Amino acid sequence: MIVGVPKEIKPDEYRVAFIPAGVEEMLKHGHTVLVEKGAGLGSGISDEEYARAGAKLVDKFQEIYNQSQFVMKVKEPLPEEYPFLKEGQIVFTFFHFAASKKLTDTIIKSKIVAIAYETIRDEHGQHPILTPMSEVAGRMSIQEGAKFLENPMHGRGILLGGVPGVAPAEVVIIGGGVVGSNAAKVAAGIGARVTILDINLDRLRYLDDIMPKNVVTLMSNIHNIREKVRDADLLIGAVLIEGSRAPHVVTREMVQTMKPGAVIVDVAIDQGGCVETSKPTTHSNPIYREYDVIHYCVTNIPGAVAYTSTHALTNATTPYAIAIADKGYERAARENPAILRGINMIKGSVANKAVADTFGMSYRAFG
Known part of the structure; x- marks a missing residue:
């Protein structure tokens, strides 16, 4: 051939x-x-x-x-x-x-x-081919989110891990699959306060066992998502439904409640995005602001490395x-x-x- x-x-x-x-x-x-x-x-x-x-x-x-x-x-x-x-x-x-x-x-x-x-x-x-790219994208989502939280990028000016006497950032990850778990490992390793939401209770039990103590697991439902989105300094969208369009689990109204200068990294953008305000971006022009929230929605995140x-x-x-x-x-x-x-x-x-x-x-x- x-x-x-x-x-x-x-x-x-x-x-x-x-x-x-x-x-x-x-x-x-x-x-x-x-x-x-x-x-x-x-x-x-x-x-x-x-x-x-x-x-x-x-x-x-x-x-x-x-x-x-x-x-x-x-x-x-x-x-x-x-x-x-x-x-x-x-x-x-x-x-x-x-x-x-x-x-x-x-x-x-x-x-x-x-x-x-x-x-x-x-x-x-x-998913043996999707998995390695999800591992890269999950880890990079924290790297990119941390960068755009900086003041020169018009973010909140908050260090993910904080320092003694100053609280670390709140990182909220929606989806506990490969992307979400890799994002949580990196964010937790830096010292952020991390919350992972997922609809699979068995997956949450597993994550609770393997993650460090600065990672909290929550059942993903409208109430919990609404509360945690409002608290987030950095929100990672990591929802995957094989072959289907990602559902909008974070609504426009939820985004409007976020802190000025907070950052959204919607890794699910390849499948349409799981945040209602998300639209595709590129590495050359990776972000836009809506409701004073920075959106990073690059459709080929692993392409940067x-x-x-x-x-x-x-x-x-x-x-x-x-x-x-x-x-x-x-x-x-x-x-x-x-x-x-x-x-x-x-x-x-x-x-x-x-x-x-x-x-x-x-x-x-x-x-």
Whole structure:
């Protein structure tokens, strides 16, 4: 199979979908790998490294799409790429369809096979490709939140950990999954007062066992969310419903009760955001203010630390990519339920029920 790796064109996206070690593995399995020149530079990988691994370097992303049967990316195709998608072509990337009707309609019309990183789920209920990026995003959410709480950034001017005689910041995290737990570890380690809210009581018990004493767990309900949002200096939105749009668990009215200069980091923005006042931003222009509250809603948070993120991502994607290339998506999906769950679109049909339900579309399961 011819596998293509284009350079990411999403603003401030520095990751790349495949590293030279992955190229070597693909070649061992008899496949050809095309890499767009410059694709790895943002992650510290030179064209020469790809060439030494056996990749064929091409000049433009159009060539990748024209020649490849299987395209590997990091983020969803953008409008510049839409005309080059080919019927039956496999595209393996983060799609996050629920956040964009336009993208969903375009991919249906293109008749490609869309396999989404974020819905690959193993027999243990884990998301092996989404997890490493959620770990990065969770940790970075505290790093970025702390920065925008500073006075020069027009934040509250509060140090997360405080100092002797001065209280630390109140960090409120809605969602106790991978993003939320990683955010809590970092915030607690700095010395902040941390509250995690989640709807799963078993998850809260687990977090209560493993977290330090400056982390409090609360059942996520409207009353508790309303109270804790009002208290927060830094609010982290970390709600995930696989394949579906994130619900607005923090309403506009709740945001209006927050302290002037408080910060919201909505990590769920990839799936539409879990804060009603959230709208997508970029690393170049990461924040905006609404109701005197700073909103940080970057849609590709891990892209800012591309070396770490690229290696963490490709560690997870490479085994699945090789299986798909070796067997084709149909056999690979029949033999591995995790890959089956990753299939969102097949040649014009929606194969993921959560995506179909989000937009009121018809749904046809694979097989």
